[in-house]
Amino acid sequence: MKQVLWSLGVVCAFVTVAATHTAAQAPVSIKGDVVNDLARTKELMDKLVAAMPDDKFTYKSTPAQRDFAAQVQHIAQANVMLGAMIGGKTAAPVLDKTATTKAGVTKAMDDSFTYLSALANEQTDQTMLEGVDAKFLGRSTRARVFFAVIGHTQDIYGQLVVYLRLNGITPPASQRP
Secondary structure (H helix, E strand, O other), rough: HHHHHHHHHHHHOOOOOOHHHOOOOOOOOOHHHHHHHHHHHHHHHHHHHHHHHHHHOOOOOOOOOOHHHHHHHHHHHHHHHHHHHHOOOOOOOOOOOOOOEEEEEEEEHHHHHHHHHHHHHHHHHHOOEEEEEOOHHEEHHHHHHHHHHHHHHHHHHHHHHHHHHOOOOOHHHOOOO
């Protein structure tokens, strides 16, 4: 029995060391991180926006706040503005800034993420480290601008979670299987 337990321990230790070694050897890249984080952020936002019923897109958490549709539009417009600061061959989408329906603001948001993803895919790790003039961020690397986009979107996501919860909707990321 001791021999079996000892053998099992050796096997577990070997598997742990091998997994750690394999993970340590996996290639990482700034471009890969940005591409993956943009895709996950878009997916999170798509699920959140889809969860809000069409008739609640004019909902405001307080009278002073933007309504739900305007918050989603804000993400789309900020994405395109920041994408222009990154620069690239991909043309910026023309957003319907007057859209207020679920379909319209979802399209604007998705178009903005498609644009950012295309810009990210144009990059290399080297170009991600190049400086660009990013207005309110100042002189920054392209990577920093991409991560500012993601951070801004996460900030608005947190605000929109409140909109959902005030309407009795559990946000998709908080739902348990």
